[in-house]
Amino acid sequence: MKKIISNLVPVLILLSLILSACASGGATQAPTQAAAETPTGQATSPTTAPEAAAGTCNSKAQGQSIEMWSPLTGPDGDEMSTLADRFSKENTYGIKVTHVAQPDYITKLEAAAAAGGLPAMTVVRAINVGQEAERNVLKPMTSEVMTVLGTNIGSDFPDQLWKVGEYKGQHYSFPLDTHALVMYYNKDMFKAAGMAEPGPEPWTKTQFEDAIAKLSASGVKPIAIGTAFQAATLFQSLIVQFGGSLTNPEGTKATYNSDAGVKALEYIKNLRDKYSPDISGAGDPEANAYKQGQAAIMIHGPWHISDIVKLSFAGFAPFPTIGDKPAVWAGSHQLGLTSDDPAKQAAAMCWIAWLSQHSIDWAKAGQIPARTSVRTDPKLAEVAAPIAAVIKNADHAIMLPQVAALEGALWDQFGPVVDGYLTGEVTNLKTALDEAAARSQQTMDENAATYK
């Protein structure tokens, strides 16, 4: 008898383990089943859905609670949560949207995809769309689910912003905003140097260099240039201004080792060596230097606006045109679906349509609204003056073509060269860029084979 019991124990333990594993598996399946049942239970009439006009949500969305993840961990995230709460209260379909902001959101999304715990949708950086589509995190936005956005919606966006949501001929994301580099300046220092403040048009090379000289003569550091992210985005802007580009238009060839690339970096290094406080490293030390009044001009992403706008001396202007044509590095927050469930998709699209219509409020979070009709709205200057001041940036925004994992293939290689050159470790720039471009090409070829 004793033996039987002692033999039974491990069996029981094993059984309980297996059972508990089954139980958790069942738990994850339950909501999907329930969700699938709701629409049929309500007997939605299939005739109304396809013909729904813009702004009329698909009735499948009725009563859905959905979660949206995002990388918006700063003050912009609070703004997004406020908008989500407003939509949850205002919409007549009983849709509830919860916004969850988190750092490393891509890693979290991928882990959630592996574990079967994806939210209904996510804010996705345009640069990640291709790879996340390939990795089954983003679900296609079919023309059927997009009907709620209205017909011909794409024409209300700059072509590039709309196209960046397309991957392999399929739409995966919807543009919310664009974030191009902003030229922050110190009004007090400008006044002290006897200079007029920049206007809404990008400064020309003469205006920019004149300002640097005058500021320098007035005894302040004219500009804050660090390394890492800031230097990499400056490089990407100037290489295009000088007539080059990071890649060919298809995004299949690395071309940043051109003369334009060398020229762009030489220009940045000269500025940094002569006119900037000595700053480097991650964590945007250049933004801190500007905030502490250690430099008169600082060029960085618009996500610093909501913080910097609190400073009495803060001024905002578009990125200057130092080369032959205007161009400025930009990214874009896009909205993408991460659930296959038609009811969740319908609810998400209903919220996306509302959010896009209210994207003038999103400008308050320091982002340039993606929609042309919103960007040209005269009310923008009242709602978000700093955004209105830099709005010209949107016309010259440059983005990488939508190729899976392209950004990593490029940045991982030119980033260290940019930093190394600026800090004096890389001396033969052309050779270093050639070698880096060859390595980028290797990764790009490998990616092309992986994601063919």
Added chain:
Amino acid sequence: MQDQVVQATAPAVKKHRKSGIVPYLFILPHSIFFLAFLAYPFFYGLYISLFQFDYLRPEHRPFVGFNNYLQVFTPTTVQYRDFWRSMSNTGQFLLWSVIPLVIVALLLAVLLNGKYRGRNMFRMIYFAPYALSVTVASILWLWIFQREGGLLNHYLEIVGLPTINWLGRMPEAWISITIATIWWTIGFNTVIFLAALQEIPTSLYEAAAIDGASPVQQFFNITIPMMRSVLIFVITITMIASANLFGQPYIMTAGGPVQRTETIIYRIFIEGIGRGQMGRAAAMSILLAIMLLFLTAVNFKVFGQTERS
């Protein structure tokens, strides 16, 4: 034949075996975790290292043979550069960290082994940081070492000294990470040394004192030799722990400046989690494991020899 041998040589053992399943039950809890979290992942890692393996693309997993390993040994590939640079960075951290992690812990243990009031409180204080997660410890030290607005630079400024770009330059970044690591993990080594110190019979010290040996002589002629096996153990696990450095540079320097603090585990993380190249990451992990095994063997060999001589 086998049965005969068993019967002939070890009847007692056989009887013991028959006596039941109890011993197996005792090792069962550990076996479950060992199999689930060590043995299975290890063999699964070996398996996926032969594939181009993305956990999110089950439909695209081509078999690539030893290609993931070959890439790391082919000087023209991106992987060769990334892998060996990270390896060299990891080696640098070993040089920076292992000696202080062992010596400081040993000195602390000797101090904490003395007889004075509040000894237990000090033991607790020195061990406490080890209870923190790597994230908390790293963020604390990030706030201290930050270039702009960091605590340390703030005080340097108040005293009128030039501020230092702790995390953005070499070797300052290694120094910062090493200090953070010592503060965070020193308690573990200290506790092991402390336990070993308490095992040394006091009669040895008494005899030495009668013979006129100074405390320093006692330390080198009694304490160190008596602790040799523990020292080998501590040096080995410290080396392995340092070779597995990841959280501190991930949070404090993001691998910078210019990828100089990007360690091998950091690289494996980027390849596997960041890029979805799990097969390549697994191959790199296995190469690292082989190197660590080698390092451990060398350790035991070197220290074992000095013991014999």
